[in-house]
Amino acid sequence: MSDPKIRPELREWINATTLAGHGPHEVVRLMKEAGYAVPLARRMVAHVLNIPLSVLTAIDQRSDGRRSRHPAAPQQVIDGQTVRVALSVDAPAIRVLEGLLSLDECDELIAQAKPRLQRSLTVDVDGRHQTDERRTSQGMFFRNGETPLVRRIEQRIASLLDMPTDHGEGLQILHYLPGQEYEPHYDWFDPSQPGFEAITARGGQRIASVVMYLNTPEEGGGTSFPALGLTVTALRGSAVYFAYETGDEASLHAGLPVTRGDKWIATKWLRERPFKP
Numbered sequence: 001m002s003d004p005k006i007r008p009e010l011r012e013w014i015n016a017t018t019l020a021g022h023g024p025h026e027v028v029r030l031m032k033e034a035g036y037a038v039p040l041a042r043r044m045v046a047h048v049l050n051i052p053l054s055v056l057t058a059i060d061q062r063s064d065g066r067r068s069r070h071p072a073a074p075q076q077v078i079d080g081q082t083v084r085v086a087l088s089v090d091a092p093a094i095r096v097l098e099g100l101l102s103l104d105e106c107d108e109l110i111a112q113a114k115p116r117l118q119r120s121l122t123v124d125v126d127g128r129h130q131t132d133e134r135r136t137s138q139g140m141f142f143r144n145g146e147t148p149l150v151r152r153i154e155q156r157i158a159s160l161l162d163m164p165t166d167h168g169e170g171l172q173i174l175h176y177l178p179g180q181e182y183e184p185h186y187d188w189f190d191p192s193q194p195g196f197e198a199i200t201a202r203g204g205q206r207i208a209s210v211v212m213y214l215n216t217p218e219e220g221g222g223t224s225f226p227a228l229g230l231t232v233t234a235l236r237g238s239a240v241y242f243a244y245e246t247g248d249e250a251s252l253h254a255g256l257p258v259t260r261g262d263k264w265i266a267t268k269w270l271r272e273r274p275f276k277p
């Protein structure tokens, strides 16, 4: 990557702010507030301070963090379930997985979640949960291993991705009605956000997501990756797995509006280290 062009005043400001005691993450955050795109701000700060860019994109320099294994085509059989890899993207790593869940498992998961649905929350910059207009669905979380079915699904995902089950956040179920959607977002946590340390204190950064479709919406409701021009169809029993590095802008994705019928998904987010809720 070529060196970013940096005005002398900005160079001076980055040095002075650092000398005043602000760490590089904080400098990036201040630049973001001033209107700089985060990836550019990171490159500028890394360049001026002569530190590796990875310091600003990695979660933690100790990084004993694990990475998931991307499932290989054409298919894998796990505890009797044949999971077909119908589509693969290299960067970010995406796999469309057909038959990850049986149709009965989809129905059963919906039945278990239904009585516990609430308006979905997102994690705000201070690490608190809040309702969010960008996300209008209803949802709930299972605790890890909460029911025999949840445990079976978690173990299947663990085998498929070669990731211990304890790296998973609790399985989240979402229910979208017509018009509801999940606007474009990243699943990784932004290190330049003030709440980053709190959010990643247990389990570290998110490294991969598995979005499982528990029904087939009549119309709409696919998962879109706008940077790739790719939309995965929401099909009962199928899933989309994707893995990302911190700052990976190609992993931007959205739950498209459901235009007819409704949509049920189960999402499993994986952390680089064991996650203790």
Ligand SMILES: O=C(O)CCC(=O)C(=O)O
Pocket (backbone or CB within 6 Å): 182, 187, 209, 211, 221, 222, 223, 224, 253, 254, 255, 256, 265, 267
């Ligand atoms: O609803 C979808 O298709 C996407 C869900 C999603 O992005 C998430 O749960 O993080």
Ligand SMILES: [Fe+2]
Pocket (backbone or CB within 6 Å): 185, 186, 187, 209, 253
């Ligand atoms: Fe997401």
